[in-house]
Amino acid sequence: MRFSKTFIPTLKEIPSDASIPSHQLMLRAGLMRQLTAGVYAYLPLGYRAMLKAAQILREEMNAIGGQEFHFPALNPESLWIQTNRRHIPNLILSIKERDLVLAPTHEEVVGWIASMHIQSYKDLPQIWYQIQTKFRNEPRPRSGVLRGRQFIMKDSYSLDATWEGLDERYQMHAEAYRRVFTRCGLDFFVVGASSGAMGGSGSQEFMVDSENGEDTVARCKQCGYAANLEVATSGLKGIGRIGENKPVEEFSTPNVRTIDELAAFLKTSDERLAKSVVYRHGDTPVLILLAGNDQLNESKLTAALGEGPVRPMDAGDLRNLTGADGGSIGPVGLKGFRIVADKRLEGANGLISGANRNDRHLKNIDLTRDVRLDGYFDLRTVASGEPCPQCEAPLTVTNAIEIGHIFKLGTKYSEALGATFLDENGRTQPIIMGSYGIGIERIIACHIEQSHDEHGIIWNKALAPFAVHIIAASMNNKETVLTANQLYRAFSEAGIETLFDDRSSVTAGVKFKDADLLGMPFQIIVGERGLREKKVEMKRRATGERTQVPVDDVLMTLKSLLAEKPALS
RNA sequence: CGGGGCGUGGCGCAGUCCGGCUAGCGCGCUUGGUUCGGGACCAAGAGGCCGGGGGUUCGAAUCCCCCCGCCCCGACCA
Known part of the structure; x- marks a missing residue:
């Protein structure tokens, strides 16, 4: 197609609404x-x-x-x-x-x-x-x-x-x-x-x-x-059981709201702290137990609970149902909730969790002894660096x-x-x-996204709107116009999709900039310079590589370049 | 839906806080001339309900209220 007759409104500046x-x-x-x-x-x-x-x-x-x-x-x-x-x-x-x-x-x-x-x-x-x-x-x-x-x-x-x-x-x-x-x-x-x-x-x-x-x-x-x-999923191990199985004991944890605060308060790792997260599944309140500071994965939760909308419980409802606020909720003695736990907690004991009273926690919780669980599910979100579930190498x-x-x-x-x-x-x-x-x-x-540079798009042959972009450096030079037209016709007849920048209203510089912006795989630059030796310049957009090709050879050269198959991955 | 930003010729922006002459700048566009291989130069032009409505005021792009649109973060994502 002839550029002069095609609607290609290029923009020199970046539109302010576009960020990627x-x-x-x-x-x-x-x-x-x-x-x-x-x-x-x-x-x-x-x-x-x-x-x-x-x-x-x-x-x-x-x-x-x-x-x-x-x-x-x-x-x-x-x-x-x-x-x-x-x-x-x-x-x-x-x-x-x-x-x-x-x-x-x-x-x-x-x-x-x-x-x-x-x-x-x-x-x-x-x-x-x-x-x-x-x-x-x-x-x-x-x-x-x-x-x-x-x-x-x-x-x-x-x-x-x-x-x-x-x-x-x-x-x-x-x-x-x-x-x-x-x-x-x-x-x-x-x-x-x-x-x-x-x-x-x-x-x-x-x-x-x-x-x-x-x-x-x-x-x-x-x-x-x-x-x-x-x-x-990740290959992270469950936390398992520890030797002694003491009775549940309540203790005071003033102003402790998060797992990190609890770990700091107790001066331990978060390993045996069981985090409680509270949701609603339809009308049913659900308490989810996670090991340490594991992050709940809502997709997995939704899949585990089955049909019905799943959403976090709001703070007011939580208080009404448990008598405590977010940081002090726990599974022991909790009435009216469905309780599910992440697989990492399977069979665990010696756990610390909220007492359902503000500023109070329980220790020595044994999930098999003290909690009526509806089951263990994979409910946690995998984090970078955790071991691969198949080969233990770190995940990214x-x-x-x-x-x-x-x-x-x-x-x-x-x-x-x-x-x-x-x-x-x-x-x-x-x-x-x-x-x-x-x-x-x-x-x-x-x-x-994968194929561009600071000048513009770099189309591959498969998706490029045109395979070849002919640039007539000057439309005032007879020889240039003649050759460019001849090439355009020859390419078209050979079935090569060609964009021909035949604009006489812009300078060569504008055409070069536009050609790089539009990003067709091959540019054929026809100008006085090369024509003195009966040559045109061929530029590969992807590499910027330029070669001088005799006018008579261009079609053949192009044909073979376009026939190159990309490597299959 | 929550938080933030923005809305001024086609595009990118200044002016808005602190109201005041004819609303500016760059790019693009038109006409003429000179240029002609990496976004040319000179000259002369065209193009604006300043997102919309209401209000305050002698006077509103600018202040106040309401609405609309667009972008970003979050929620959401067959």
Whole structure:
């Protein structure tokens, strides 16, 4: 395309609303503009990049037998009431004038179609996918395109007759996703994840390391263990039992509120101090016991307690129910609470915990003797440096951006929607589903996060809006214009996507700056200087390396460079 | 939803505390000329309900009240 006829509004200065590199560059390079919080208009250059990602997705989805659909974004509200997802907090945006909602995902629609037309095990398995705009009632959009209220997603759904089939479809997706992200040139990794409100039996996330990510993951460099902090575990040992088992004894702890204060007061480590944290699970008060100063992990707590909302108990309720304040709560003699403990406390004795009287604690607590527990669960949050659960090497905890998520859903949605089939024995069974998503904008933004410098974007060949950027240094020089035009035509005829900066209104300097900002993999600079020797300059954006190439050889040279396959990771 | 910041030509900002001439600066834009390989120069221009509403005042971008929008931190995150 000719630059002079293409809408590429570049910005010299950094827009004040953008704080992370990908956001700044997507605006500066004219890929997109923000309409309102979390909603972006994609301009020609940005949309081209997104189409590149979408095409890769199509190819890889088709390769595993996926069939492309286009489901409606407008859904009847009733469909979401049927699956009990209408009122999940911060999920659905709705239409005021009708009982319609904007779909945040498409399990419901898939289930609806399947319920009508999948009748026999012979109709299964199926992989249905689409690339479509999703809407979400995001409370706080942020980081440019990384968390928006409207975004484009490749979502696919597998339908199976057996659990083994689901495993197979899930595995196929995992592999397809690896190929997709590899082809996109992303440096990514896979973590075990929580299935959260989606339900289901297993899930993994595809992650990109980034300080600007809002997910936190624990990883082991030695054995490759990786998990979202929501589910990550560590090899930290339980605190076990100690020899003497004295009777429980109350003692005074004036003004002690936190575990650290208690440890300081007692002049001991926090090892045998049991921290009590108080929550509500629906209407049920719950006391959670943790070893020392371990941090409660709410995702794990939610999973352990089962269906229903989980939230911290407010201070007033706590006082009414226990007669004490936060720092003095404990499990012994506590009435009306469900009590759960972290696994590190399994069978422990000799513990110190709150006495349910302000400024008083109890010592010599034996969980097996003194407390009516509802069980031990893994409830703590892993911290950096703790031993890996698989190999004991220290774990590192870092931020990451989620670019894909795969779920084994099971039968939750098919049951709610009546999506069943007849098995070989003529029995009605719910279809076993999986769902799999990849955010298109996130692919683009993550690539830019991973591939830019102080001058601009550095596109890889797979996602670049154009493979080549021809710069006519001067449009006043006949020879330059002629050669640049010839090359542009030759490249185009050879099927090489080319952006030709043919602007006569700006100086060469502006074109060079824009070319670096836009970041196409190869720049071909046509100018008087080189043409005296019948040469043009070829610059690799990634390395800055420049070479003089005879005009007659440029096409061939480019072709071979563009054919180079990136190393598969 | 809690905390913080911001809102002034297309973009980036100053002016707001302490009210006062015609609301400034840089970039961009238009026209003419000179330049022409790393964001050129000269000259002349265009472009503003100072986020919105209400109030105080002789007088409001500036003070007071209400509202809206955007960004950041937290809560939340299919």
